[in-house]
Amino acid sequence: MPSPLGDKIRALRKQKKLSLEQLAELTESSKSYIWELENKDDPKPSADKIGKIASVLEVTTEFLLTESTASPGEEVIDEAFFRKYKSMPDDTKKRLRKILDAWDDDE
Incomplete structure (x- = not known):
C-alpha cells in the first residue's frame, strides 16, 4: 500500500501531466526511484530529493511530508x-497589480 507521500507525489505529478520519466528527469532522479517513492509502503527519500520534487510539483516539502492525504489547500x-x-x-x-486593483474596485 502506497504511503501518503507516494499518493501525494503521484496525484500532483498527474495533475501537472508529468510522466514518471519527466518527473525523474526534472528532479535528477531515476524513473525507478520515483516509482518506488510513489508505490512503496515506507519510502525514505533524502532531504535533497524531497526538496527537488516539491519544487517541481510547486508545493512545500512540509506538504509532502505531513501525514495528511488531503490535496493542496489554498x-x-x-x-x-x-x-x-x-x-x-x-x-x-505591475500589470498584475493593476488587474487586482481594478478587480478590487469592482467590489
Missing part, C-alpha cells in the same frame, strides 16, 4: 502563486 496554492510572482519581470508584476 495556502499551498498561494505559495505557488507567490513563488511564480517573485520570478516575474517587473512590468508583468
Whole structure:
C-alpha cells in the first residue's frame, strides 16, 4: 500500500501531466526511484530529493511530508502563486497589480 507521500507525489505529478520519466528527469532522479517513492509502503527519500520534487510539483516539502492525504489547500496554492510572482519581470508584476486593483474596485 502506497504511503501518503507516494499518493501525494503521484496525484500532483498527474495533475501537472508529468510522466514518471519527466518527473525523474526534472528532479535528477531515476524513473525507478520515483516509482518506488510513489508505490512503496515506507519510502525514505533524502532531504535533497524531497526538496527537488516539491519544487517541481510547486508545493512545500512540509506538504509532502505531513501525514495528511488531503490535496493542496489554498495556502499551498498561494505559495505557488507567490513563488511564480517573485520570478516575474517587473512590468508583468505591475500589470498584475493593476488587474487586482481594478478587480478590487469592482467590489
